[in-house]
Amino acid sequence: MIVIENLSKKYADFPCVDNVSLTIAGGGVTSIIGPNGAGKSTLLSLIARLLDFDRGSVSVDGLDVTKTKSDVLAQRLSILRQDNHIASRLTVRDLVSFGRYPYSRGRLTDHDHAKVEEAIGFLHLDDLAERFLDELSGGQRQRAYIAMVLCQDTDYVLLDEPLNNLDMKHARNMMQLIRRAADELGKTIVLVMHDINFASWYSDHIVAMREGRVAHAGACHDIMQPEVLSSVYDMEIEVQEIAGKRISLFYA
Amino acid sequence: MRLTIGLCITLALAMISLFVGVTSISPLDLLRGNVDAQQLQIMMASRVPRTLALVLAGASTAVAGLVMQMIVRNRFVEPSTAGTMESASLGLLLVTLVAPGMALMGKMLVAAAFALAGTALFLRILRMVPLRDVLMVPLVGIMLGGVIGAVSTFIAYRYGLIASLGAWSMGDFSGVLRGRYELLWIVGLLALAAYLAADRLTLAAMGKDFTTNLGLNYRATVALGLVIVSLVSAVVLVTVGSIPFLGLIVPNVVSMMIGDNLRRAVPWVALMGAGFVLACDILGRTLRAPYEIPIATMLGLIGSVIFLYLLLRQRHHAAA
Structure with missing residues (x-):
């Protein structure tokens, strides 16, 4: 279980992550979604001690990420950022x-x-x-x-935009693999996702961020609602149920 | 397997280096004990120290270049394109002025401290300037080196030490005698230290995020690399003078051959560094015998051509 309490991070006085409290349960796939600049990637980096935060606390299975020795943490939690x-x-x-x-x-x-x-x-x-x-x-x-x-x-795997640079086939294979890693290997996987339909299809939980704060967090189908998505992304988004999965339509 | 062949070639070069010189000494006579006291004296006091100095300085300068490239994460830096050598020179110049009687070891440590400070300054500047182009990094280093070098030249000019400054920047093994090279054993140990830290340095070259994710302290690793580079630069400077281009060319050639995993690359870089310097020294001693062409001149000539080739090749690569 990842427990985040009152977490804040400022860049040059601009609050990038603003007083976020969030619990990510162990097991399954959790996707963090939201518009550009919502603080998704920063939040992921803060959880994985790649960035120092100004206020708050993060613990992974009870281990405080700022106090636990880095090499101990490296056996519990791994992260891959985007644009490596x-x-x-x-x-x-x-x-x-x-x-x-x-x-x-x-x-x-x-x-x-x-x-x-x-x-x-x-x-x-x-x-x-x-x-x-x-x-x-x-x-x-x-x-x-x-x-x-x-x-x-590691028990916890954090991936920032894992579908970066992947074509449709490889993107789908990657998500299937992430699903398998969660189901068969029992890992807890946290993703930052841009494609909300991929997130919807493969995640158990979704966290929607906006302006550095958690706007909504919950089970996949609770977040994949037209009024929730529309408010997060500030645009009209329709949601339809296809093959038992909730798919958003925002192309027109 | 290939490493064994490389080792044999370097050993062969070392043997040749032992028997090149004004006084002719035949290897067979030496083995049979058929040499007079004067020949033996030359062998032990001059030839052996010189060959050992070439091997130690060559191997460690090349390894220092590799370490530098790993911690700066740029292919085109080495101690003489990052302000390190110039800083060490400045330190040596100041200590020569202030405490001329100090032991060589003490002078070396002062030079090392200056080298460390200068290289740390270089890294600081790099962090402040957002650099998109790989060639900008060595340019910044050369400019920094130029500024520090100008300060040294000014001071040296005022106190009549221009000749010393020139000698330090022109690596030359002709003055190596027993009793004047032993400090170089330290750099041999430093090259070994680089090998022992190979995995950490390879990781540091992957950047702060990868390093932190794998539970390694990034700053400590970079600092370790800096200490190795600074000490090697300082020791080489005070014993034989700076050896240009070597730390640039050898790691690049090795990288093309077998890549940058330091556990594999460090032995190769050390071996080729030693071999390259031995070959240049043998050439320098034979081309105009009985006169000598300084090693810095030989390396500058051959090295700049290879460097140009690497630059043009990189341009082509970077476009992808």
Whole structure:
């Protein structure tokens, strides 16, 4: 369980995350949605101690993220931000192997090697494992990053826009994989999502943010309501039920 | 396997380096014990120290360049394009003025402290300026180095130390004798330290977010890298003078060959650094024998051509 209390973060006097209190239950997929500048990515980074916050507290399974040793936390919680850029020439296998760093400090055991192969297989990267990152397409690279985070094998996985750079097929495969990681491996996955229909189709819970605050949070079908979405995004949004899932229509 | 071949080539170069010089000493005679006292004296007091100095300085300068590239996250920096060398020179100049009688070790530590401060300043400037272009980073470093170098030149000019300043910036192994190179063993240890910290440094090169996510303290790792780079720069400066381009070229060539995972790359960079310097030194000693061309000149000549090639290649790459 991730418990966030009165969390605030300012950038040059502009409140980016403004007094957010939120509880994310263990298990399942939670998507954070909202318009640009709502503070979604900042919130995710604050939870994962990538940014220091001004006020409030965050705890993951009772561990205060500002007080717990970073290497201990790295075995509980992992995060992948968007727009990652690694300048060094590493192979996919090198990168994924670094996911085991919190456990082995670079001296990989047989168990670590097995985890690396498992993560590479999980993301269908077997054929690309020896390729250098700078030789891959944006989508392939994104999959390699996700493989690294999964290789870290933490109970909590935070992904900022995991569908970045992915085409329709790979985007759907990625969401199916995220679903499988939650259902079969019992992980708690928190996503920042732009595509609310993908969020609706694959999430258990949705958190809607607006202007640095949590506007709504709840079960997927409670948030996928026309009046809720319209108020969050400040535009007319229709919602229809298709194949038992709630799909928003905002194209016209 | 390939590493073994590289090791053999470097060892062969080291052997050649031992037997090149004005006084001819044959390896066979040496083995048979068929050498006179003077030849043995030259071997032990001059040839062996020189070859050891070349290997140690070459390997560690190349490794320092690699470490620098990892912590700055830019392919085109090395201690002489980041203000590090110039800062170390300034430190050495000041300590020479203020405390000329200080032991070499003390002077080296002062130079290292200046190198550390100068490089930290470089990193600070980089954080303040949003840089989009990979080539901007070394340009900022060269400019910073230029400013610090100008201060040094001004002071050196006022106190008549221009010649010393020139000598420090021109790496030269011709003055290496027993008793005047031993400080270089320290840089050998520092190169080893870089190898032991290889995983952490590779991680730091992936950036603050990746490093933090994997539970490693980013600032501490960058600081460790800075200390290694500064100490290597200072020791090399006070013993043989700065060796330009080496820290730039060797890591780039190795990166093209096997990538940037430091656990694999550090041994290669050390080996090729030593080999490259040995080869340049042998050339410098034989081309105009019995005169010598300083190693800095040889490296500057060969290195700048390779560097230009790397730059043009990177331009092509960066467009993707």
